[in-house]
Structures are given as C-alpha cells and as structure tokens.
Amino acid sequence: MTQxxxxxxxxxxxxxxxxxxxxxxxxICEHASCHIPPRWGDLGLTAEQARAHIAWDPGALELARGLxxxxxxxLIHAPVSRxxxxxxxxxxxxxxxxxxxxxxxxxxNAALTAQExxxxxxxxxxxxxxxxxxxLARRIALSVPPVIIxxxxxxPVYFGQRRAVEFGVIHDGDDALALAVLAAARARTSLQxxxxxxxxxxxxxxxxxxxxxxxxxxxxxxxxxxxxLLASPAACxxxxxxxxxxxxxxxxxxxxxxxLTPA
Amino acid sequence: MTQxxxxxxxxxxxxxxxxxxxxxxxxICEHASCHIPPRWGDLGLTAEQARAHIAWDPGALELARGLxxxxxxxLIHAPVSRxxxxxxxxxxxxxxxxxxxxxxxxxxNAALTAQExxxxxxxxxxxxxxxxxxxLARRIALSVPPVIIxxxxxxPVYFGQRRAVEFGVIHDGDDALALAVLAAARARTSLQxxxxxxxxxxxxxxxxxxxxxxxxxxxxxxxxxxxxLLASPAACxxxxxxxxxxxxxxxxxxxxxxxLTPA
Numbered sequence: 261m262t263q264x265x266x267x268x269x270x271x272x273x274x275x276x277x278x279x280x281x282x283x284x285x286x287x288i289c290e291h292a293s294c295h296i297p298p299r300w301g302d303l304g305l306t307a308e309q310a311r312a313h314i315a316w317d318p319g320a321l322e323l324a325r326g327l328x329x330x331x332x333x334x335l336i337h338a339p340v341s342r343x344x345x346x347x348x349x350x351x352x353x354x355x356x357x358x359x360x361x362x363x364x365x366x367x368x369n370a371a372l373t374a375q376e377x378x379x380x381x382x383x384x385x386x387x388x389x390x391x392x393x394x395x396l397a398r399r400i401a402l403s404v405p406p407v408i409i410x411x412x413x414x415x416p417v418y419f420g421q422r423r424a425v426e427f428g429v430i431h432d433g434d435d436a437l438a439l440a441v442l443a444a445a446r447a448r449t450s451l452q453x454x455x456x457x458x459x460x461x462x463x464x465x466x467x468x469x470x471x472x473x474x475x476x477x478x479x480x481x482x483x484x485x486x487x488x489l490l491a492s493p494a495a496c497x498x499x500x501x502x503x504x505x506x507x508x509x510x511x512x513x514x515x516x517x518x519x520l521t522p523a
Numbered sequence: 524m525t526q527x528x529x530x531x532x533x534x535x536x537x538x539x540x541x542x543x544x545x546x547x548x549x550x551i552c553e554h555a556s557c558h559i560p561p562r563w564g565d566l567g568l569t570a571e572q573a574r575a576h577i578a579w580d581p582g583a584l585e586l587a588r589g590l591x592x593x594x595x596x597x598l599i600h601a602p603v604s605r606x607x608x609x610x611x612x613x614x615x616x617x618x619x620x621x622x623x624x625x626x627x628x629x630x631x632n633a634a635l636t637a638q639e640x641x642x643x644x645x646x647x648x649x650x651x652x653x654x655x656x657x658x659l660a661r662r663i664a665l666s667v668p669p670v671i672i673x674x675x676x677x678x679p680v681y682f683g684q685r686r687a688v689e690f691g692v693i694h695d696g697d698d699a700l701a702l703a704v705l706a707a708a709r710a711r712t713s714l715q716x717x718x719x720x721x722x723x724x725x726x727x728x729x730x731x732x733x734x735x736x737x738x739x740x741x742x743x744x745x746x747x748x749x750x751x752l753l754a755s756p757a758a759c760x761x762x763x764x765x766x767x768x769x770x771x772x773x774x775x776x777x778x779x780x781x782x783l784t785p786a
Contacts, residue, residue, distance in 0.1 A: 401641040467784070
C-alpha cells in the first residue's frame with residue numbers, strides 16, 4: 261500500500277486571500293497570472309505574447325481583489341499562466357495546454373508527450389482544484405453555504421472581430437444566480453450586459469463550475485469583463501465598485517434559497 | 524496573499540494501491556476502514572459497534588483488492604471510519620458525521636460544533652478527494668480515460684428488514700456502465716442483481732460519482748455487495764473472481780464510447 265507519490269517536484273498551490281472572510285461569495289480566478297515558472301522556460305513565446313490575453317486574463321485578479329474587499333469574500337486564484345495549464349479546463353480538453361491560442365502558436369506546447377501533460381496536470385491543475393475544494397468544503401462544514409463566482413476578462417477583438425458585449429454572465433446547471441446578476445447589472449449599471457456571452461457552457465468554459473458548484477448544488481456564475489475596461493489599476497477598482505453592489509444584490513435575492521448538496 | 528493554512532494538523536490522505544496499473548478501471552472504496560484515529564477517541568462506541576457495518580463496509584476493501592489484481596486497476600481507499608467522516612457525503616449531508624446510524628447513536632457525533640465539523644472535513648474528506656482527483660486527472664492527461672467503479676457492501680438486515688438483493692448496481696448521471704454491469708451479472712452469475720438497489724442516487728449516496736465522474740463525463744457505477752457474501756477473506760476473493768469478468772465485460776462493451784470531458 262502506498263500513498264500517491266508525486267510525479268513532479270513542482271507544485272503550484274491555489275493562492276487564497278481573505279480566507280477569514282465572513283461573506284458567502286467565493287471568488288475564483290483561474291487566469292489570474294501570466295507567470296511561467298522557470299521549469300517551462302518561455303514556451304517559445306515573445307515577451308509581448310507572454311503578457312497578452314492568451315497567457316492570462318488581464319485585470320481579472322485586480323478586479324477580483326476589489327470585489328473581495330467590498331463583498332468580504334474569500335478569493336482563490338491560480339499562480340501560473342494558462343498557457344502552462346489552464347485550470348478552467350480538464351486535462352483532455354484542447355485548451356488545457358494549447359498548442360495554439362487564437363492567432364498565436366505556442367511552440368512549447370506543440371509536441372507535448374503524455375508524461376509532460378501529466379506532469380503539468382500534477383503541478384498546476386491538481387493542487388489548484390484541491391485548494392478550491394478544501395476551502396469550499398470548509399465553508400460548507402461551517403454552515404456558510406458558498407456562492408461561487410469566477411472572475412474572467414476577455415479581449416475586445418477576437419479573431420479580428422470586435423465584441424460589443426462588455427459584461428458577460430455565464431452559468432452552468434443552475435441559472436438562478438446568473439439571471440439575478442444580469443438583472444441587477446441592467447438595473448444598476450450602464451454596462452452592455454449579456455447572458456452566456458461572449459461564450460457559454462456549450463463552449464467548454466465552465467469546468468470549474470462543474471467541478472465545484474454542481475456536486476454541492478451551489479449557486480454559481482462566471483463573470484466575463486471586456487479587458488479594455490480593466491486597463492489600469494484605477495479602472496479595475498472602479499469596475500469593482502460598480503459590480504460589487506450588483507453581485508451583493510443578486511446574492512441577497514437568492515438568500516431565500518440556501519444552497520444544499522442535492523440528495 | 525497566503526496559501527491555505529491548515530486548520531488541522533491531522534490529515535489522512537487517500538491510500539493508492541496498484542497506481543501503475545494499465546487498466547482503465549479506477550476502483551474507489553470510501554468505506555474501506557473502520558479505523559478511528561486517536562484524535563477522535565472511540566466516539567463513545569462499544570468495541571462491537573466500532574467493528575460493525577455502521578463504521579465501515581466490511582469486506583469491501585478485500586473485494587476491491589481482488590478486483591484490482593484481476594482487472595489491473597488502480598485502487599483508491601479512505602483510511603478512516605465513516606463515523607469520523609463519510610467520504611461519500613458532502614459536509615452538509617446528514618450522513619457526513621452522523622449522530623445516529625441505523626439503530627445506533629454515535630455519542631461522539633452528537634454535539635459537534637461547526638469548528639469540529641470543519642476540522643474533520645479538512646482532516647479526512649479534503650485529502651481523500653484531492654487524492655482521487657489527482658489520480659483521475661493524471662490518467663486523463665495520460666490519455667487513459669478512467670472508468671470509475673466504487674465498491675461498497677451493505678448489511679443483510681437493515682432496520683430489522685431482510686434484504687433479498689445480493690448485488691446492487693447504482694448509477695448517477697449516466698446509466699450506460701451500470702446497465703452493462705447488470706446485464707453481465709445476470710448473464711454470467713447467479714447473484715440476485717438489481718439496478719439502483721438497495722438504494723439509489725435519490726438517496727444521496729452518489730457524492731463521489733458527482734464529484735469525480737460527472738465533471739469529466741466518465742463512465743461510472745457504484746457496486747453494492749451484501750456483506751454476508753463477504754464474510755471471510757476466501758469469500759471476498761471468490762466474489763472478486765465472480766465479479767472481475769462481469770466488470771471487464773461491461774467495460775469492454777463501452778470501449779466504442781471513449782469517455783471525454785463534455786464541452
């Protein structure tokens with residue numbers, strides 16, 4: 261009998277901020293960082309590519325921190341670029357360790373062996389989701405039923421097409437929170453807000469929600485903010501100030517329906 | 524910024540056997556052990572209660588080991604009694620840390636504080652499921668798509684009622700594997716085999732499947748064997764010899780449908 265032996269010496273645990281927060285919201289930011297640890301060199305990218313939206317969601321972490329402060333919410337984020345491993349993808353999804361992202365080839369991902377894929381999965385994906393699950397389970401045990409909100413940003417121009425949407429709200433199996441957030445955003449802000457835009461669960465972008473919200477019956481939403489609205493620390497903070505009451509109002513509207521793990 | 528700090532010094536990782544196994548089947552045994560670590564004393568139980576089916580699934584681990592050898596399958600099991608924490612339950616399910624199990628009061632669980640519940644969750648539930656997920660993700664990354672089979676035993680007499688079923692096959696969101704196992708059991712054995720008996724997903728008994736099978740679209744089944752058929756090591760081995768070809772045949776019948784994480 262053995263315990264699981266590590267298949268890599270590298271491990272990049274989930275980063276947890278404001279863990280003592282009393283609020284129900286659990287903010288998750290899978291694409292918080294463009295950091296490529298030395299183990300993986302530069303993946304063959306130029307310095308410009310390594311800072312572009314293909315490597316992370318610019319502004320998402322700063323926005324999430326602003327929300328964390330205002331909502332008294334714990335924040336969990338991944339410390340490694342999604343080009344090493346995209347924590348919002350299962351290991352067999354094409355985007356997990358993509359050889360191409362939008363218009364860019366990722367040379368360091370072009371010919372990964374199964375072992376290299378398994379090593380990245382063990383180093384980045386497994387510890388991130390173990391950290392998320394431990395924090396959610398802790399809060400469920402403490403009878404503070406979590407509301408999961410993942411925080412993302414998207415590029416204004418994708419494959420050459422301009423995107424008009426500014427604020428997308430995406431759900432998976434339960435649309436209650438997403439609909440409440442959308443209604444509050446339309447009532448309280450001038451943002452161009454849309455449901456399941458610029459993409460939806462059908463595009464395979466809700467892996468984190470499926471792993472962590474659905475098994476426990478937790479209210480959930482994935483937020484997508486157009487990243488030209490998050491272009492500076494001040495803009496991120498202003499967006500957090502705009503969205504915090506939207507989210508607080510939407511969560512309050514769910515209060516009559518406490519989350520419970522389904523029988 | 525901090526990483527998650529442990530809320531307990533106690534941690535009971537998932538036990539992994541036959542990790543190098545080449546077969547697709549991943550055997551999971553949540554109720555493998557009746558061990559109560561010293562941290563939790565004797566929970567106020569008599570020695571007889573602490574060895575009874577309320578504390579574990581007698582014979583399930585030995586059966587699972589026999590299947591692991593015959594199917595070349597990895598086996599993952601929990602090292603702590605389900606009366607400390609039942610790893611097949613979410614922290615808010617009544618059975619997670621039950622104050623009563625069938626006809627027995629569990630004095631050590633009668634007045635748990637939220638902090639005590641959170642500590643047990645962190646010590647037993649979180650490391651168990653982190654271990655399961657890491658192994659599943661590793662195999663998915665290696666392009667060996669897992670087939671999840673959880674192995675349980677049940678008591679022949681429950682609340683005074685005799686149970687006629689000998690072999691129950693339970694599914695959650697996808698019934699393909701369960702139906703194939705049931706058909707093979709009826710064709711190849713004389714066991715009294717039934718679908719979704721002696722209970723089903725509607726009874727809240729498929730938490731492990733919801734956590735680990737559904738998000739990845741993995742074929743899954745929960746096996747329940749009446750424990751009077753597992754009363755000795757020889758009986759466990761004989762049952763493994765009976766069920767191994769049943770499971771192998773059922774898994775082979777799925778081979779035309781490789782598992783893929785749903786888009």
